[in-house]
Amino acid sequence: xxxxxxxxxxxxxxxxxxxxxxPARYSFTAGTDISFVSVSGHPSWxxxxxxxxxxxxxxxxxTVSRTFVDYRLRIAGTLNARIAAEAxxxxxxxxxxxxQAYLEWRPLTLSPNRYRLKLGAFYPRLSLENxxxxxxxxxxxxxxxxxxxxxxxxxxxxxxxxVSRRPESLGGAHTFSLHAAAFKHNDPAGGLIxxxxxxxxxxxxRFDDVxxxxxxxxxxxxxxxxRQDPFFIPFQENEGDIGWYANVEWQYRNKFLLRxxxxxxxxxxxNISNRxxxxxxxxxxxGVQISLPGEVGLISQxxxxxxxxxxxxxxxxxxxxxxxxxxxxxxKAFDRHRVSARYDDFEVxxxxxxxxxxxxxRGHAWTLAYRFQxxxxxxxxxxxxxxxxxxxxxxxxxxxxxRTERQLQLSLQLRxxxxx
Amino acid sequence: MGSTPAxxxxxxxxxxxxxxxxxxxxxxxxxxxxxxxxTDREGQPVPDVAVFANLPAALSAPxxxxxxxxxxxxxxxxxxxxxxxxxxxxxxxSDTVAHHVYSFSHPNHFKxxxxxxxxxxxxxxxxxxxxxxxxxxxxxxxxxIVVVDTPVFAKTDANGVAVLDAAPAEGMHVAIWSPRLRxxxxxxxxxxxxxxxxxxxxxxxxxxxxxxxxDQSEVLSWSEY
Numbered sequence: 001x002x003x004x005x006x007x008x009x010x011x012x013x014x015x016x017x018x019x020x021x022x023p024a025r026y027s028f029t030a031g032t033d034i035s036f037v038s039v040s041g042h043p044s045w046x047x048x049x050x051x052x053x054x055x056x057x058x059x060x061x062x063t064v065s066r067t068f069v070d071y072r073l074r075i076a077g078t079l080n081a082r083i084a085a086e087a088x089x090x091x092x093x094x095x096x097x098x099x100q101a102y103l104e105w106r107p108l109t110l111s112p113n114r115y116r117l118k119l120g121a122f123y124p125r126l127s128l129e130n131x132x133x134x135x136x137x138x139x140x141x142x143x144x145x146x147x148x149x150x151x152x153x154x155x156x157x158x159x160x161x162x163v164s165r166r167p168e169s170l171g172g173a174h175t176f177s178l179h180a181a182a183f184k185h186n187d188p189a190g191g192l193i194x195x196x197x198x199x200x201x202x203x204x205x206r207f208d209d210v211x212x213x214x215x216x217x218x219x220x221x222x223x224x225x226x227r228q229d230p231f232f233i234p235f236q237e238n239e240g241d242i243g244w245y246a247n248v249e250w251q252y253r254n255k256f257l258l259r260x261x262x263x264x265x266x267x268x269x270x271n272i273s274n275r276x277x278x279x280x281x282x283x284x285x286x287g288v289q290i291s292l293p294g295e296v297g298l299i300s301q302x303x304x305x306x307x308x309x310x311x312x313x314x315x316x317x318x319x320x321x322x323x324x325x326x327x328x329x330x331x332k333a334f335d336r337h338r339v340s341a342r343y344d345d346f347e348v349x350x351x352x353x354x355x356x357x358x359x360x361x362r363g364h365a366w367t368l369a370y371r372f373q374x375x376x377x378x379x380x381x382x383x384x385x386x387x388x389x390x391x392x393x394x395x396x397x398x399x400x401x402x403r404t405e406r407q408l409q410l411s412l413q414l415r416x417x418x419x420x
Numbered sequence: 421m422g423s424t425p426a427x428x429x430x431x432x433x434x435x436x437x438x439x440x441x442x443x444x445x446x447x448x449x450x451x452x453x454x455x456x457x458x459t460d461r462e463g464q465p466v467p468d469v470a471v472f473a474n475l476p477a478a479l480s481a482p483x484x485x486x487x488x489x490x491x492x493x494x495x496x497x498x499x500x501x502x503x504x505x506x507x508x509x510x511x512x513x514s515d516t517v518a519h520h521v522y523s524f525s526h527p528n529h530f531k532x533x534x535x536x537x538x539x540x541x542x543x544x545x546x547x548x549x550x551x552x553x554x555x556x557x558x559x560x561x562x563x564x565i566v567v568v569d570t571p572v573f574a575k576t577d578a579n580g581v582a583v584l585d586a587a588p589a590e591g592m593h594v595a596i597w598s599p600r601l602r603x604x605x606x607x608x609x610x611x612x613x614x615x616x617x618x619x620x621x622x623x624x625x626x627x628x629x630x631x632x633x634x635d636q637s638e639v640l641s642w643s644e645y
Contacts, residue, residue, distance in 0.1 A: 027517070077520065077533045078556065106556050108522050110529050114556075131641035138641050168525060171599040172552045172562055173630055254560065254642050255631070289640055297640035333639045418517075 027418040028071040029133035033141075033381075034412045035065040041387075041405025042394065045196050046090050046203070050214035050397055052363075052387050053407050054142075054201035064089045065141075065411065066202060067096075070133035078106045082122075084134040086204055097206030099135065099155075116162040118181075121207065124156050125179045125247045126261055128287045128299045129329065133415075135204060139299075139340040140369040141383040141409050142200045144327040146285075146303045146344075151204040152211070153192050153234045154263070156245070158183030164249075179247040187238040187267035190279030190307030194321045194359040195219070195232075197391055198346040200367065205234055217396055218357050224318075225310070225357075229275040238271040238278040254291060261285040269308045269317050281307040283323075295332060302326040306351065313354060320352035321359050336374065342367040344387075358396075363389030379413035454584040457622045458576050458596055460629050465580025468632075469598040470502045470566040471573065473584050476591040478548070478569035480506035486542060488512065489553070489563065491519050496553055496563030499633045500598065505569045508542035520556035525549065528567060531556075550597065560642060562633070564599055588612050594621050602627040 037060045042051030047058060055063070067087040074080050081103050087096040102120025109115065123130075127147040129137045135151065137143055143151060164177035195213055205211060211232040218224045243265035251257045263285070267278035283305025290298045303325055310318030325346035332339055344365040350358070365387040372380045388404040395401050454473065458466045481504035490497040491513045503509060513519050513536045522531040528551045532540045545551065548569040555561040566573075574582040576596075584594070595609040603625050610621055 074518070074534065108520070108531050108556055110522070110524055110531065112524050166552075166554070168550070168552050171602075171630055172564070173599070175559075251642070253631070253633075254638075254640070257642065289642075291640055295639045299640070331639060 026071065026073040028069060029415060029417045030067075030069040031133065031136075031413065031415040032067040033065045034414070035063050035141075036410045037061065037063060037065075038408045039406065041407070042399050042403055045199065045212065045214060046092065048212040048215065050196065050391075050394055050399060051405060052197065052199045052389060053385070053405050054199075054203055055407060055409075059090075065409075066136075068134040068136070069417075075103075078108060080104045080106070086134060086206060088203055090203075092211060093206055093209035097208055099204045099206050101207075112165055112167070114162075114164045114166075116160075116164075118160040118162075119158075121155055121157045122160070123150065124154060124181065124245050124261065124263060125160075125249070125259065126150055126154075126285055126287065126301075128257070128259075128289045128301060136202070138371070139329060139331050139338070140342060140367050141381055141411055142202050142367060142385055142407075144301065144329070144342060144344050144367075145198040145200055145325045145346045145365065146301050146327060148199050148201055149193060149325075151202075152199070153186075153189040153205065155186060155205070155207075155235055156181055156183045157185035157235065158242075173253050175249075175251045177249045177251075179245075179249070181245050183243050183245075183265075184237045184240075185235050186243055186265045187236060187271070187278040188232065188234050188276045189265055189267075190281035190321075191232055191277065191309065192234065193323050193348060194279070194307055194309070194319060194357075197348055197359070197361045197389070197393075198323075198325055198344075198363070200344065200365050200385060200387060207235060209234075214393075215397055216357075216393065225277070227272050227275060228277055233274065233276050236274060236276060238273045238276070239268045241266045241268065243267070256291070257287075257289045259285075259287045261287075263305075269319075270311055277309050279307045279309045281305060295334070297331045297333075299329040299331070300327065316352055316354075318352060318354050319357050319359070320350075322349040322351055323347065324349075336372060338371045338373075340367075340369045340371075342369075358393045361389055361391040361393075363387060363391070377415050379415070381409075381411040381413055383407075383409045383411075385409070452585070452587045453619070454586060454588050454594060455620045456574075456576070456582045456584060456594060456596070457620075458580045458582075459622070459624045461625055461627070463624070465576070465578070466598070466600070466625070466629065467576050467578050467580060468500060469576040469580070469582070469596050469601070470500065470568075471576060471582040471584060471594065471596050472502065472566075472568040472570055473572040473586055474568070474593040474595060475570050475572070478505070479571060480504065480546075480569065481571065482506075484508075486510065489565065491515050491521070491555075491561075494555075494558050494561060496561060498563070500564045500566065500575070502566045502568065502573045502575060503545060504571055504573070505546055505548055505567055506544065507567075508544045509565065510538070510542040511540065512538050518557065519561070521553060522556055523551045523553050523565075525551045528565075566597055588619050590614075596623055600630045600632060601625060602630065 043049035044056040070084045084100040105117045160181035162179045245263040247261035249259040269280040271278040287301040327344040329342040369383040385407045545567045551565040553563040572586040576582045592612040
């Protein structure tokens with residue numbers, strides 16, 4: 001399905017391009033981040049272990065951490081297409097793959113309501129950090145725990161309808177909007193938060209990525225969840241039920257924004273397809289961003305949810321985990337420089353009474369970042385990231401159950417195309 | 421508030437005298453004009469307020485009257501344009517990116533499908549009222565056209581002062597408008613009953629102002645995600 005969708009989107013783009021007979025029907029931003037990374041922590045989950053960072057002592061040093069293209073095409077006056085693809089320097093999936101591919105229709109009806117329809121694969125209206133091309137962040141290199149998880153496990157393969165209104169009685173300064181979506185292909189979402197826990201990094205899961213899972217005893221061939229492959233596919237449909245989310249939003253000029261979302265993937269937690277369990281995952285999200293006096297910006301997000309998986313034992317599902325995280329980010333820009341600081345707090349709790357699958361964790365993280373935009377096409381970023389976690393499941397793999405993981409990343413950020 | 425120090429009273433008195441002198445000087449220089457001053461709740465001047473004098477009968481602009489609402493760096497320029505009914509307003513796009521300009525404001529609503537440069541003929545605004553402009557591609561773009569059915573209009577300057585080029589006359593209404601004002605409509609219009617008293621009009625606002633549009637911080641990114 002994912003391949004079909006991306007194929008269709010690609011064909012639509014080619015057809016539209018062939019028909020395009022005037023310039024500037026498309027725009028794109030491409031970029032690459034060349035990084036030097038120094039790290040001290042558990043072996044990374046990206047390498048099939050359980051550490052929270054994207055890099056570990058085996059992968060530190062010089063790396064092309066991210067290469068991307070974010071392409072937009074105007075098919076007709078109110079119909080646009082967008083595709084984003086990312087390439088990473090690791091062993092997961094193909095070297096380059098899509099992260100987003102969708103059509104967006106923005107009809108103008110001359111009524112006070114504005115309608116928008118998105119169709120395809122896209123991010124839910126949630127992150128307040130990832131506003132740069134291809135879901136990058138203008139503030140830090142690594143996303144917050146919340147948005148890292150959204151990038152890892154959550155993608156909307158479906159449709160989103162938005163209605164927004166800017167009442168003229170309020171001087172046109174306020175915009176109120178409602179976004180509702182129906183989707184499929186996100187049934188395993190929740191598995192990573194249970195089995196790996198929260199992370200902070202900048203790696204987004206692409207459509208056909210197959211992610212490693214920590215080598216937990218319960219997912220080994222002789223473990224309780226022997227029917228689960230020891231790797232994880234977040235974007236697949238297990239049983240055909242349609243998930244949904246709804247978000248409401250209030251924006252007051254470029255001063256204040258408040259959004260609140262509820263997500264429910266409506267997956268059947270007992271269903272296994274393609275050797276992947278369905279994880280019935282629900283969460284609530286509130287995000288706020290405020291432009292404070294003195295050119296200081298504040299972003300804060302809070303997400304709380306629950307994920308349930310596996311057969312019924314003693315009246316409850318075998319795995320039932322609560323998860324919660326919040327962060328506060330302060331940022332200040334002056335001239336071509338920007339400094340940002342973020343504090344993340346995260347937790348996974350056990351709601352089930354079954355001891356064989358221990359997924360509890362509690363932790364917090366500090367991120368300090370500096371960015372310098374030398375020219376439109378050349379930037380420099382430095383980030384210090386420190387995550388302290390207590391995770392009992394690390395004992396399964398003979399790792400210390402309380403650990404402070406630290407990472408320093410220096411990046412040269414090259415950008416090309418019609419930058420927007 | 422506690423008691424006001426004597427020196428502050430003195431300063432206020434001097435300011436008042438200076439303002440009176442200024443008003444006399446201004447009206448003296450333009451004996452036929454109406455000086456309109458707009459101040460906020462704290463008495464500070466409010467710039468960029470549309471000021472217009474409604475005459476007893478509505479009057480449209482002569483044929484050929486035109487004005488320009490430009491688009492530069494993904495902003496409308498100016499942020500507020502005042503025109504007389506019947507004026508043809510051009511919406512050139514001076515940006516490198518395309519825009520899709522629209523207004524839902526009844527009855528002057530219109531839309532200009534995606535374009536660059538001077539692709540569309542000017543839009544003629546035949547009805548008085550506020551026209552709120554937007555761009556269907558760039559949600560943050562916002563501007564206003566104040567359409568008035570009188571040739572007598574102006575915008576307040578940095579001192580919150582505008583001079584209307586008309587002699588005060590019975591039956592005239594002087595009104596002000598800006599997207600920053602939150603006062604009731606009734607408080608934003610004054611009827612001139614005595615021709616002599618109408619040469620200087622002061623509006624002191626009762627409600628706080630919305631922040632100016634220029635005061636738009638770039639410290640945060642306001643994404644369309």
